[in-house]
Amino acid sequence: MKKFYLMLLLAVGMLVLAACSSGDEEASGGSGSEGSSGTDTITAWAWDPAFNIAALEKAKEAYNGDGEFEVEIIENAQDDIIQKLNTGLSSGTTKGMPNIVLIEDYRAQSFLQAYPDAFHPLTDVIEASDFAEYKIATTSHEGEQYGLPFDSGVAALYVRTDYLEEAGYTVEDVTNITWDEYIEIGKKVKETTGKNMLTLDPNDLAQVRMMIQTNGSWYVDEDGSTPNLADNETLAKAFETYKKMMDADIAKIVSDWSQFVGAFNSGDVASVPTGNWITPSVKQGADQSGNWAVVPMPRLDMDGAVNASNLGGSSWYVLNVDGKEEAADFMLNTFGSNPDLYQTLVKDIGALGTYSPAAEGDAYAVEDEFFGGQQLITDLSTWTDEIPAVNYGLHTYAIEDILVTGMQDYLNGAELTTVLENVQGQAEAQLK
Amino acid sequence: MSQQSTKKGEMDLPVRLRYKETKREKTGVFFKKKVGWLFIIISVIAITIFNFYPMVQAFLLSFQSGMGGNLEYVGLENWKRLFGDPTFIAALTNTSIYLLIQVPLMIVLALFFSVLLNDPKLKFRGFFRIAIFLPCVTSLVAYSVIFKYLFGIDGIINQFLLNFGFIPETINFLADPFWAKVVIILAITWRWTGYNMIFYLAALQNVDKSIYEAARIDGANAFQQFFQITVPMLKPIILFTSITSTIGTLQIFDEIVNITNGGPGNATISISQYIYNLSFEYTPDFGYASTVSYVIVILVVILSIIQFRVAGERK
Numbered sequence: 125m126k127k128f129y130l131m132l133l134l135a136v137g138m139l140v141l142a143a144c145s146s147g148d149e150e151a152s153g154g155s156g157s158e159g160s161s162g163t164d165t166i167t168a169w170a171w172d173p174a175f176n177i178a179a180l181e182k183a184k185e186a187y188n189g190d191g192e193f194e195v196e197i198i199e200n201a202q203d204d205i206i207q208k209l210n211t212g213l214s215s216g217t218t219k220g221m222p223n224i225v226l227i228e229d230y231r232a233q234s235f236l237q238a239y240p241d242a243f244h245p246l247t248d249v250i251e252a253s254d255f256a257e258y259k260i261a262t263t264s265h266e267g268e269q270y271g272l273p274f275d276s277g278v279a280a281l282y283v284r285t286d287y288l289e290e291a292g293y294t295v296e297d298v299t300n301i302t303w304d305e306y307i308e309i310g311k312k313v314k315e316t317t318g319k320n321m322l323t324l325d326p327n328d329l330a331q332v333r334m335m336i337q338t339n340g341s342w343y344v345d346e347d348g349s350t351p352n353l354a355d356n357e358t359l360a361k362a363f364e365t366y367k368k369m370m371d372a373d374i375a376k377i378v379s380d381w382s383q384f385v386g387a388f389n390s391g392d393v394a395s396v397p398t399g400n401w402i403t404p405s406v407k408q409g410a411d412q413s414g415n416w417a418v419v420p421m422p423r424l425d426m427d428g429a430v431n432a433s434n435l436g437g438s439s440w441y442v443l444n445v446d447g448k449e450e451a452a453d454f455m456l457n458t459f460g461s462n463p464d465l466y467q468t469l470v471k472d473i474g475a476l477g478t479y480s481p482a483a484e485g486d487a488y489a490v491e492d493e494f495f496g497g498q499q500l501i502t503d504l505s506t507w508t509d510e511i512p513a514v515n516y517g518l519h520t521y522a523i524e525d526i527l528v529t530g531m532q533d534y535l536n537g538a539e540l541t542t543v544l545e546n547v548q549g550q551a552e553a554q555l556k
Numbered sequence: 557m558s559q560q561s562t563k564k565g566e567m568d569l570p571v572r573l574r575y576k577e578t579k580r581e582k583t584g585v586f587f588k589k590k591v592g593w594l595f596i597i598i599s600v601i602a603i604t605i606f607n608f609y610p611m612v613q614a615f616l617l618s619f620q621s622g623m624g625g626n627l628e629y630v631g632l633e634n635w636k637r638l639f640g641d642p643t644f645i646a647a648l649t650n651t652s653i654y655l656l657i658q659v660p661l662m663i664v665l666a667l668f669f670s671v672l673l674n675d676p677k678l679k680f681r682g683f684f685r686i687a688i689f690l691p692c693v694t695s696l697v698a699y700s701v702i703f704k705y706l707f708g709i710d711g712i713i714n715q716f717l718l719n720f721g722f723i724p725e726t727i728n729f730l731a732d733p734f735w736a737k738v739v740i741i742l743a744i745t746w747r748w749t750g751y752n753m754i755f756y757l758a759a760l761q762n763v764d765k766s767i768y769e770a771a772r773i774d775g776a777n778a779f780q781q782f783f784q785i786t787v788p789m790l791k792p793i794i795l796f797t798s799i800t801s802t803i804g805t806l807q808i809f810d811e812i813v814n815i816t817n818g819g820p821g822n823a824t825i826s827i828s829q830y831i832y833n834l835s836f837e838y839t840p841d842f843g844y845a846s847t848v849s850y851v852i853v854i855l856v857v858i859l860s861i862i863q864f865r866v867a868g869e870r871k
Contacts, residue, residue, distance in 0.1 A: 203836070210840045214625040234839035238624025326731055327819040379709070379730050518623075522838035525643070529821035532733075553640045 165194045166451045168224035171202040175401070176226055176438070178473045179274075186465045189457035193450050202228065213239040221443050223451035226274070228438045229262045230520040233348055235441075236265040237518060243270045244442040249452045250460040256478035258513040263439045270441055272455050273478045277399045277437025278508040279334045279421045281306075282406055284319075285496065286415045287394040291316040295417045298395075302425040303335065303365045310374035313394045321374040321394050323387045324366075329524050329531065330435055334397065334421060335362040339429040340512035343524070348517030351555060353527075354541075354548035361424050363534055363544070370535055397421060399435035400504050404474055406494075413494045420507055432510035437478075470501050478508060519555050526550045618850050620843035627843050634847035644848060646822040647830040650737070651806060654826070658741045659801045663794065665749050670756035671786060685757070689750035696747075700814035703743045704730065707815075733823035736816050740824055743811050748804070752797045759793040760786070795867045802859050806852050827852055 170176040180197045187195070200208070205225065212221050213235075227235055236243060245268040252260050255273040263271025283298055291313040298309060310321030324331060336342060341358035344351055353359060369375050376393055378384045387393050389409040396402060406416060420431035440459060442451045458465055459479070466482030469475040471490075482488070483505045492500045530547040534540060620627040621634055638644055672678070673685050691699065706713050707729040714726040729735040763786070771781050787794070809828035812818060818825035818833075827848060834845040 207836050210624065210836055214840065214842060216625060234623070238626065238840055240626075327817070327821075377709070377728065377731065379728070380704075383708075383710075518839045522833075525818075525822065525833070528819065532821045550642045553637075554643055 164192070165196055166223040166447050166454060167196045167198060168226075168451075169198050169200055169205050169208075169222040170226040171200060171205060173199055174404075175275075175473060175475055179469055179475050182468050182472065183454075183458035183465060186462055186468070187454060187458050188462075189453050191450050191453045191457075193447075193454075195454060198222065206231065209235065210238075213242045218443070218445040221445050223443055223445060223447045224455065225441050225443060226438050227271070227441055228436065229259070229277070230436075230516050232262050232271060232439065232441075233265065233516060234518045236270055237348075240265075242444055244444045244448040244452060245270055246272055246442060246452060246455070246460075249456050254461075254480055256480065256508045256511065258434060258508075258511040259437070259439065259478050261513045262516050271439035272441075272459055273439045274459060275401070275437050276476045276478045276504065276508045277401070277434040278476070278504050278511060279397065279399050279433040279435045280418045280504060280507065281421055282388070282396040282398070282402065283417050283419060284391070284394045284412070284415055285417050287313055287317050287319055295419060299419045300431045301422050302429075303422045304368070304425050306422045307365075307368055307372050307374065310369070310394070311372050314374050317394065319394050320376040320387075320392060322369070322376070322397060323378045323384050323393055324369065324375040325378050325380075325384065326532065326535075327379065327528055329527055331397070332359070332362045332366060332527070332531075333520075333524070334433040334435050335365060335424055337433045337512060337514055338421065338423040338431070339426050340514055342514040342516060342520075343527070344515070344517035344519060346515060348515045349519065349555070351519070351523060351548055351551035353523070353551060354545045356544070358424065358426065360540060360544060361426055363531065363540060365424065366531065367535055399437070400476060401436065403500070414496055416495050417498060418495055418500055418503065430510055430512060432507045432512070434511050476501060476504055476508075480509070519551070522555060523547075523551050526554065614846045614849065617843050618846040621841060622843060624840050624842075630843070634844050637844065638847060638851070643822055643825070643830060644827075647825045647827045648851070650822075650824055651808070651827050653737060654741060654744070654808060655802060655805045658744055659798065659805055661741070662745050662749050662752060662801060663798060665745065666752035666797070667756055667787075667790070667794070669749065670753045670760060671782060673753070674757060674760045685753075688753055691747050691749075692751045694747070696810035697814055699747060700743065700811045703739065703746075703811075704815045707735075707739045730816050731820050733820055736820060736824045740808075740811055740815060743815060744805070744808065747811075748801065752801065755793050755797055756790060759790050763789045791867060795863060798863050798867070799860050802863070803856050806855055806859075 168180055170180055177197060177199050180195075184195045184197070205227075209221075209225065209227075212218075247267075247269040250269065250272055252264070252269045256276065259271075259273035260269070263269065263273055281298065283295070285295060288294065288298065288309075291309070293309060293312070298306070301309075306321070313319060313321055336356075336358045339358040339361075341352075341356060343353065343356075343359070376387055378387060385405050385408075388396050388406060391409070391412065396406065400418075407413075421433045423429040423431045440455060442448055442455060459477070463479065463482040463485055466477045466479055467485040467487035469477060470485075470487045483502070488501045488505060489499055490501065491497045526547050530543045533546070534543045617627070618634060619629055619631060621630045622628055669688055673681055673688070675681075678684070705711055708714070709726055709728050709731075711729075713729070714723075717723045718726060727735060729739050767785055767789075768781060771785060776784065807828050808826045809832065812824055812826045812829050813832075816824045818829050831845050831848050834841055834848065
């Protein structure tokens with residue numbers, strides 16, 4: 125019965141509860157909003173202890189500004205951060221809100237537009253041109269720069285060189301190719317080695333997302349909210365390519381993250397096209413050291429498509445609450461202007477930032493034995509600069525849930541134009 | 557009122573008690589009432605603040621729409637949007653399927669188990685009762701994850717079916733729109749049957765044994781005893797469990813999110829999950845999310861009335 129009421133009151137009940145519980149947190153965290161001038165503790169929320177939290181710790185150590193404050197780092201799951209921000213910000217109270225928060229790029233616009241006054245602009249604080257261009261569109265709103273671009277989600281094709289060799293291919297043969305060429309290679313690999321070329325998860329269209337960004341396209345128009353599906357040639361091409369991969373029988377079907385990682389760790393697939401943050405997981409298969417190489421992402425066979433794309437990635441935001449000046453100062457003096465910090469991040473955590481001046485450092489030039497001596501970080505940061513900038517807009521996940529159903533219909537034999545018109549209609553009906 | 561009733565009562569009371577009783581009532585009625593109110597006032601206030609007030613607010617919210625904090629009144633726009641929203645219709649359809657298949661299945665199973673386990677001649681009764689009740693104490697998330705792995709493509713169910721030759725090749729249960737629903741229904745049934753069984757077992761203890769004895773003497777067989785005695789005697793409990801199970805199934809959330817996350821496509825998405833998605837997964841629209849949550853309220857009310865009409869006694 126308790127659950128019954130909770131469900132009923134979700135919309136409002138959650139707001140009340142969250143406001144109460146985060147109030148407690150603040151009290152225990154001591155990030156007091158008492159004293160308007162000079163806050164002595166600033167709070168930062170992020171997820172993933174091995175990556176973002178670790179990066180914050182390094183930033184805390186590297187801070188060399190004049191501010192006298194403590195930085196308190198609080199780890200939350202990403203879903204929890206989204207919920208807390210939504211409930212906190214929509215209730216209109218700033219109590220219990222952090223000073224700094226990490227937001228995934230796909231979701232950034234929805235926060236910036238849903239809560240216009242909740243974020244502190246960093247336009248005059250950081251130099252936006254120092255960061256990878258593709259990050260700027262998603263982290264800014266109405267001419268103001270709100271986000272400090274953090275990790276690169278540059279996508280790459282991780283390939284098993286030994287399997288390719290067995291099938292008669294070299295690393296050059298898979299470098300800067302189109303998806304169609306990739307599928308042909310995949311067929312040959314399957315024929316000779318019996319291994320699938322890649323994994324696909326029918327419930328996760330990350331593959332389609334990466335494909336369309338190679339041609340600078342997205343699910344929505346430039347305005348970030350009008351669904352652009354029915355007349356989107358790039359999307360149609362990506363759907364066709366996805367179906368070709370399915371029909372060619374070169375994909376192992378997985379349904380969750382652990383199966384996905386398990387597939388390449390156990391040597392079941394010959395390549396992994398995904399974001400560069402997968403590197404640590406690929407390296408878990410220590411016995412495969414030297415058998416891997418990383419090449420640019422395949423592109424769609426269309427004019428204007430490039431061999432660079434993105435998957436995931438997030439950025440730092442400063443909230444418009446007491447302590448925002450201190451928080452902005454902390455951000456500027458760490459992620460905003462310190463190339464040495466980025467060297468540490470690459471060396472100790474394997475986190476690749478999007479701060480361009482950092483690319484000249486030594487840590488970026490290190491040769492990675494696991495990938496046959498490739499200068500992986502240098503390569504990845506070069507590709508980062510080539511990623512076509514798109515406005516992810518407001519509805520990435522909402523539209524993708526609709527597209528997943530459309531993709532099922534298409535794979536089961538429906539006509540592509542009909543499918544895309546259907547999803548367009550559904551998206552327009554749902555996203556009012 | 558109390559004065560009058562005291563006077564009426566005086567007639568039957570012995571003279572010795574008469575004076576004493578009136579005095580106690582005179583001073584005590586208000587005191588007693590106050591104490592009574594004090595006992596319930598805390599819960600009344602708490603329920604008003606934490607249940608009724610939010611309900612009213614959520615109702616107002618259901619006529620607003622907008623991103624995050626920028627809500628404005630849109631009248632009946634949300635309700636219009638509801639009926640043209642394919643995801644909502646999918647969620648409503650799925651939830652109805654769960655309801656129509658799972659609740660009757662579970663009620664019948666629970667009834668069946670409780671009658672079996674009520675047999676005094678059964679050995680290890682306690683053990684069986686605990687075994688069937690035990691799923692109920694497991695965490696929703698934990699058991700959902702276990703079901704997900706059981707029915708995974710490399711899971712033990714597939715291995716079992718394959719090794720014994722029941723199926724020619726592995727079934728990807730969770731990626732198939734039909735099988736995914738079956739898995740969800742199996743999971744909820746496993747989790748909640750024992751819970752409902754406990755109510756029936758408790759009710760069966762109150763059924764007079766002599767009724768069955770008389771029935772046996774009259775020559776009623778086991779089926780006749782079950783349908784003519786057990787079921788009518790348990791009617792109020794059956795009504796109660798049907799209503800609570802209906803409400804529970806209408807709000808199903810944890811299992812869906814953890815086993816299939818609504819997939820494949822929207823094949824298993826439930827109304828509650830859609831509310832969650834609208835609030836937290838997509839660009840937040842709390843107004844429309846409240847509209848959808850009020851659909852659950854309306855459904856619960858309608859279904860409860862129907863169930864009362866069908867099963868309840870006419871009074």
